Amino acid sequence: MVHVQELGKRYGDRVAVHDITFTVEKGEILAFLGPNGAGKTTTMRMITGFIPPTHGTVTVCGFDLFDHPMEIKRRIGYLPENPPLYLDLTVAEYLKFAGKIKGLSGDRLKVGFDMVLEQCRLGDVSGRLIANLSRGYRQRVGLAQALIHNPAVLILDEPTIGLDPKQIIEIRELIHGLKGEHTVILSTHILPEATAVCQKVVIINKGKIVAVDSPERLSSQLKQSERLSVTIQNRDAFNPQKVLALSGVTQLTNDPVRDGTYIVETELGRDVRSDLARVIVESGWGLLEMKSLTVSLEEVFLHLTTQEHSIESAPGELL
Amino acid sequence: MKNVLALVGKEMRLYFISPVFYVVAMVFLLVTDYLFYSQIVYFSSLSTQMMQFQQNLPQLNIHNVVFRPAFMNVGVILLLLVPLLTMRLVAEEKKGRTMEFLLTSPLTIMEIVLSKFLAAFGLYLLLLALTLHVPLILVTITTVPMKPLLTSYLGLALMGGVFISFGLFASTLSENQIVAAVVSFGILIGLWLIGAGGEEAASTPMGAVVNFLSLIPHLDNMVKGLLDTRDLSYFITMILLGFFLSHRVVESSRWK
Numbered sequence: 001m002v003h004v005q006e007l008g009k010r011y012g013d014r015v016a017v018h019d020i021t022f023t024v025e026k027g028e029i030l031a032f033l034g035p036n037g038a039g040k041t042t043t044m045r046m047i048t049g050f051i052p053p054t055h056g057t058v059t060v061c062g063f064d065l066f067d068h069p070m071e072i073k074r075r076i077g078y079l080p081e082n083p084p085l086y087l088d089l090t091v092a093e094y095l096k097f098a099g100k101i102k103g104l105s106g107d108r109l110k111v112g113f114d115m116v117l118e119q120c121r122l123g124d125v126s127g128r129l130i131a132n133l134s135r136g137y138r139q140r141v142g143l144a145q146a147l148i149h150n151p152a153v154l155i156l157d158e159p160t161i162g163l164d165p166k167q168i169i170e171i172r173e174l175i176h177g178l179k180g181e182h183t184v185i186l187s188t189h190i191l192p193e194a195t196a197v198c199q200k201v202v203i204i205n206k207g208k209i210v211a212v213d214s215p216e217r218l219s220s221q222l223k224q225s226e227r228l229s230v231t232i233q234n235r236d237a238f239n240p241q242k243v244l245a246l247s248g249v250t251q252l253t254n255d256p257v258r259d260g261t262y263i264v265e266t267e268l269g270r271d272v273r274s275d276l277a278r279v280i281v282e283s284g285w286g287l288l289e290m291k292s293l294t295v296s297l298e299e300v301f302l303h304l305t306t307q308e309h310s311i312e313s314a315p316g317e318l319l
Numbered sequence: 320m321k322n323v324l325a326l327v328g329k330e331m332r333l334y335f336i337s338p339v340f341y342v343v344a345m346v347f348l349l350v351t352d353y354l355f356y357s358q359i360v361y362f363s364s365l366s367t368q369m370m371q372f373q374q375n376l377p378q379l380n381i382h383n384v385v386f387r388p389a390f391m392n393v394g395v396i397l398l399l400l401v402p403l404l405t406m407r408l409v410a411e412e413k414k415g416r417t418m419e420f421l422l423t424s425p426l427t428i429m430e431i432v433l434s435k436f437l438a439a440f441g442l443y444l445l446l447l448a449l450t451l452h453v454p455l456i457l458v459t460i461t462t463v464p465m466k467p468l469l470t471s472y473l474g475l476a477l478m479g480g481v482f483i484s485f486g487l488f489a490s491t492l493s494e495n496q497i498v499a500a501v502v503s504f505g506i507l508i509g510l511w512l513i514g515a516g517g518e519e520a521a522s523t524p525m526g527a528v529v530n531f532l533s534l535i536p537h538l539d540n541m542v543k544g545l546l547d548t549r550d551l552s553y554f555i556t557m558i559l560l561g562f563f564l565s566h567r568v569v570e571s572s573r574w575k
Contacts (some may be wrong), residue, residue, distance in 0.1 A: 160321030
């Protein structure tokens with residue numbers, strides 16, 4: 001659906017984007033993850049036709065950016081980092097204007113307008129001046145203009161920036177609901193967002209693609225061992241040797257933050273949970289909680305973008 | 320076509336919701352009414368004098384005494400006020416990041432630039448129309464020659480087109496509206512004053528060309544009542560020049 005081949009952008013001597021190549025399939029939601037200044041916004045602006053690439057090609061829905069830019073623009077809904085709003089218009093005036101310039105008219109305009117009003121929950125504020133809306137509402141109006149013509153491809157630059165947690169969840173649900181029908185590319189540096197909403201993650205740093213994969217596979221690629229966190233009631237009775245004696249256990253540390261919680265590391269592929277639970281219960285230590293710790297996307301991100309080899313944060317005491 | 324209508328509609332809505340247009344219109348009307356008024360008073364006193372001395376001065380026709388000088392002065396006022404209307408056209412879009420919105424929608428640059436010109440020109444014609452109350456009132460009192468009046472308004476309309484066209488161009492050059500307004504003033508005052516050197520410059524071929532570029536003689540001809548294709552072509556060419564320059568500047572942002 002969207003294919004980018006060796007796309008690059010140079011401003012004089014400074015290279016903002018180096019030869020990036022990736023594909024987004026129809027109906028997929030792709031997250032563009034990267035620190036500030038990585039080139040996410042520049043890449044999106046190139047795909048939408050706002051900035052010309054220095055080299056490379058962009059193909060959207062089969063149309064090449066240089067040959068048929070208008071066809072591409074008709075099929076893309078774009079929400080830039082700052083929603084492009086005319087503050088002196090009302091929500092209704094603005095959205096109808098947006099619909100018209102994207103090619104809607106008459107009945108189709110009305111249908112599209114009603115649809116985004118409902119989808120983005122703007123019914124209550126449709127008569128209000130955009131200047132009088134809160135940030136959350138303005139973001140929703142921005143999203144509405146991107147959706148109004150029911151585009152095949154949606155490009156959202158940091159769609160949840162500056163919103164409060166409740167609003168963030170609402171927008172995420174909205175985006176999640178678009179899966180399958182629309183192809184979505186969204187950029188973010190909020191890592192849980194990438195895991196929550198997307199099927200594919202592209203990590204970009206300093207204008208280069210550093211990793212492309214699903215969030216789960218990216219996390220598992222970085223795992224060096226399986227980790228379990230276990231909390232027991234009688235920490236005085238705790239005997240580390242009994243746990244270390246279990247086959248497959250490689251390391252035992254205590255959690256520096258919570259008393260009575262221990263991190264058990266085992267070899268990759270070994271599931272020692274039932275053995276561990278049995279030892280704890282039989283020894284009378286009182287099993288309160290046991291959970292798997294996976295490498296979070298945060299750690300993957302930091303690892304890939306700062307080239308640190310260690311992925312552990314403040315290690316506890318080795319027992 | 321539909322896009323142009325939608326864009327003009329949006330532009331008009333933005334103009335009418337902002338206080339700028341109303342303030343400009345109010346000042347314009349107050350000043351122009353005063354200009355007309357002072358010429359009418361002068362005409363009135365001349366008429367009284369003529370009656371006293373029983374002279375028949377063929378030059379004393381209302382158009383020459385009232386409208387010609389008044390319209391030329393109105394031209395100067397418009398030179399100062401029109402940039403204030405055009406300064407926001409592109410500068411505001413760039414500042415508010417809505418230019419990105421327009422350029423990533425399926426709109427051609429021609430549609431964007433044309434609709435801004437048409438919206439501003441429509442407002443300008445509205446301003447001119449508001450001054451019609453003066454000739455309308457005078458028509459009821461005395462005979463007003465119609466043809467020179469019509470060519471005068473046509474001349475002012477075309478002149479306004481030139482002002483708007485270059486004001487639009489100036490607006491494409493900056494995000495800052497003040498800069499746009501000042502650049503616009505500079506260009507328009509330049510056009511106004513070029514021929515101020517007088518007739519001597521016209522002796523050399525270069526001088527003749529430069530003189531032709533000067534706005535005042537062309538406006539003056541039309542305000543006198545002359546309908547000359549040279550003047551018409553001047554106005555239309557200048558309008559197109561400003562338009563072309565605006566289009567190029569907006570387009571160039573695509574290639575940076």
